[in-house]
Amino acid sequence: MLLSNRVRDLSPSSTLRITALANKLRLEGLDVVSFGAGEPDFDTPDFIKASAIEAIRSGFTKYTPSTGTPELKKAIQEKFKKENNLQYSPEQIIVCSGAKHCLFNIILALINEGDEVIMGLPYWVSYPEMVKLAGGVSRFIQGRKENSFKITAKEIKEALRAQTKLLILNSPSNPTGAVYDRQELEDIADLCVARNIYVISDEIYEKLIYDGLKHISIASLNSEIYKRAFTVNGVSKAYSMTGWRIGYFAGPLELAEAVKNLQDHSTSNPCSISQKAALSALTYPDEWTKKMREEFQVRRDYLINRIDKIPSLSYVRPAGAFYLFCDISKTGLKSQDFSTRLLNEAQVAVIPGDGFGCDEYIRLSFTLNLDTIKKGIDKLESWLKKI
Numbered sequence: 001m002l003l004s005n006r007v008r009d010l011s012p013s014s015t016l017r018i019t020a021l022a023n024k025l026r027l028e029g030l031d032v033v034s035f036g037a038g039e040p041d042f043d044t045p046d047f048i049k050a051s052a053i054e055a056i057r058s059g060f061t062k063y064t065p066s067t068g069t070p071e072l073k074k075a076i077q078e079k080f081k082k083e084n085n086l087q088y089s090p091e092q093i094i095v096c097s098g099a100k101h102c103l104f105n106i107i108l109a110l111i112n113e114g115d116e117v118i119m120g121l122p123y124w125v126s127y128p129e130m131v132k133l134a135g136g137v138s139r140f141i142q143g144r145k146e147n148s149f150k151i152t153a154k155e156i157k158e159a160l161r162a163q164t165k166l167l168i169l170n171s172p173s174n175p176t177g178a179v180y181d182r183q184e185l186e187d188i189a190d191l192c193v194a195r196n197i198y199v200i201s202d203e204i205y206e207k208l209i210y211d212g213l214k215h216i217s218i219a220s221l222n223s224e225i226y227k228r229a230f231t232v233n234g235v236s237k238a239y240s241m242t243g244w245r246i247g248y249f250a251g252p253l254e255l256a257e258a259v260k261n262l263q264d265h266s267t268s269n270p271c272s273i274s275q276k277a278a279l280s281a282l283t284y285p286d287e288w289t290k291k292m293r294e295e296f297q298v299r300r301d302y303l304i305n306r307i308d309k310i311p312s313l314s315y316v317r318p319a320g321a322f323y324l325f326c327d328i329s330k331t332g333l334k335s336q337d338f339s340t341r342l343l344n345e346a347q348v349a350v351i352p353g354d355g356f357g358c359d360e361y362i363r364l365s366f367t368l369n370l371d372t373i374k375k376g377i378d379k380l381e382s383w384l385k386k387i
């Protein structure tokens with residue numbers, strides 16, 4: 001079939017290949033430990049499920065306004081004010097079908113053929129593909145391991161060109177777990193204001209930060225960066241609601257209106273029932289998320305203690321999210337080879353780093369209970385001794 005150039009150039013998801021192989025081995029009866037998941041292993045809390053059931057029972061099952069219900073937008077407005085020190089009007093807030101959909105919409109509404117988009121490397125797998133779909137060009141800035149792979153204002157400045165329009169930041173980061181501090185963000189904000197660069201701040205892992213660190217939204221730093229920043233968030237990770245597909249963003253009115261038009265003519269509104277569920281997630285005290293975060297911190301600490309004892313592996317300590325980005329260069333294997341062999345020979349699934357732009361790394365999620373993490377690392381350790 002003669003497919004459009006647009007989709008022909010898209011890269012298949014590198015994570016799916018390993019996941020498919022892991023599923024195949026499971027079907028064959030093998031006991032596979034998977035560190036591959038990109039979502040919490042906790043069930044969606046009951047109080048959230050109850051709101052969705054009530055929405056169905058009461059007939060809240062029709063179209064809603066395309067950018068979200070007024071009550072959900074109000075809750076998001078309050079959340080931004082209370083937690084992020086950000087004031088947005090309801091018209092500046094758009095609810096989409098997941099944070100990924102927010103990112104896609106913003107990029108499509110902002111990027112013209114040939115515009116450049118800057119991002120740190122490693123990057124989250126979908127950013128470059130979205131830029132490609134919009135006709136833009138991604139420019140990668142290699143993060144330094146000694147700086148937890150975070151990119152600096154100085155490095156960004158050196159990469160800027162006349163065509164550069166947008167910077168994508170992701171803190172806490174997938175895949176590294178790195179968290180930008182206030183000074184780093186202030187320097188980046190000053191540069192973006194001075195050079196008139198827009199910023200997408202992907203804050204989907206905001207509530208999963210460890211060691212008492214604090215999340216900062218770049219848009220809150222001053223009134224000038226506020227005019228150029230899009231703050232993206234959602235309920236997927238913080239409330240274990242990945243399947244419900246609710247994300248939201250806020251930013252300058254002109255772009256919000258453009259995204260409204262885009263959404264009007266593509267997906268219409270996000271699912272009405274999921275919007276009710278998201279409303280209760282955002283308006284309930286955060287106790288549930290706090291417990292999940294504490295559990296993730298225990299698992300992270302266990303995982304890094306174990307990896308510390310494996311001489312051929314190293315990592316950058318994740319300050320947030322639920323991933324460990326692990327350096328495998330000492331094994332002499334590239335990430336696809338490493339992951340395929342580890343799965344076939346020891347039944348442990350990890351995500352190869354090449355999809356994030358780093359072929360000498362693998363990503364391990366700690367969205368598994370401690371016993372399973374222990375079993376998986378035992379297997380990984382003895383496999384590494386054999387190769």
Ligand SMILES: Cc1ncc(COP(=O)(O)O)c(C=O)c1O
Pocket residue numbers: 038097098099100101124170173174202204234235236237242246247
């Ligand atoms: C960095 C990052 N941004 C956005 C998303 C998308 O989140 P959602 O499930 O809300 O679309 C993910 C999901 O893995 C992610 O890792």
